[in-house]
Amino acid sequence: MLVLVRHGQTQANRSGLLLGRADPPLCPEGIEQAAVLARALPRPARLISSPLTRARQTAEMFGVPVEVDDRWIEMDYGTLDECPASTLDAAGWRAWREDPTHVPAGGESLAAVGERVRAACAELTADAAAGDVVVVSHVSPIKAAVAWALGVGDEVAWRMWVEDAAVCRIDTSGTTPRLLAFNDVSAHAAALQPLR
Template identity: 40%
Template sequence: MLILARHGQTNANAQRLLQGRTDLALNPAGVAQATAMGDYLAVWLEQGVQPSQSPAAPSAIPGGSPIVRVVSSPLLRARQTANIIGDLLGVVPTVDERLVEVSYGEWEGMPVVDIANTAASRWRTDPDFAPPGGESLATVEARVLPLLDEWLQDDVVIAVSHVSPIKALLTSALRMPVVASWRFRLDNGALTIVDGNAKWPVVTGFNILPLAGEH
């Protein structure tokens, strides 16, 4: 089972700015989101039941299943999230460079709405399109796709990453084109669950928000 965790909120997230590889820390809301994910996973993995505040969460995992790994993107916001989750689960996270966020190149730090007004059409339809000096969705997909093969062979892997790599893994699992990722909303502090195996992955949960009051 692969549990994909989007990092907690940063100030740039709160201001709706493109972060990409800009290395920012969690803000207080992000710390709360990371803690909620860790608490949620601790209950679920220990008891095999979903916490009551998230009725849409999957409950198929057997109680007491081992956590093979907690793996993080190298960026600070993801590592902080992974460390909080790891502390609550008693697991020391490792880093995998392939989980790093897409590079927005010259667009980093720009308001999302400004990009939407200038380049959204091509960005949302052409997987090979990249911002100036940045990375295309096709490139992101190519670097994360092997993770499905590697990690779905293990019992439980918790991967802490970012919106674009997680969506690329999701569309790959669903056998959808990577540009379909634009049709999925993935919030900070959200969990996505992929079960099954590399040949037949099954998405059993998406955008699960453990923080109380967020569904």
């Protein structure tokens, strides 16, 4: 099984900022989310992480060796990194949503993210068919992996939402990948409910 895990929350996520290659650590809630995920998910045969701190901190909670793969890094938002979404005007959002090859100023296109993630997924297919491979990554690469599993284009990313510390599962044991779970937050959502 290919198990895709979005990192736990950072203060920038909590504040609703676009967060690409900027490298803040997890906030206290994010650390707790990561700890809960590590307890809830089966011990992986392989554990892979984006090189960014928030992903590595989440991966390290699993207590097994972490392989860092740069292909799982978040999209480069260029000059929009750590800015509110409102920084980009309506025309800018329209261009980005209508054209997967559109590159925000100084950044990276959805198509470029999709290309690197599809290659990473293809390399993990056999290992994930034999045992759980957990990849700790970010919103855009996880959406690209889901698009790969469904056999659809990169533009589908705008129709998905991935929460902090969410889990997606892709079965790679057959002739084509199958998406079994998307945006599953049940493990940490239940554990972090306030006591009544």
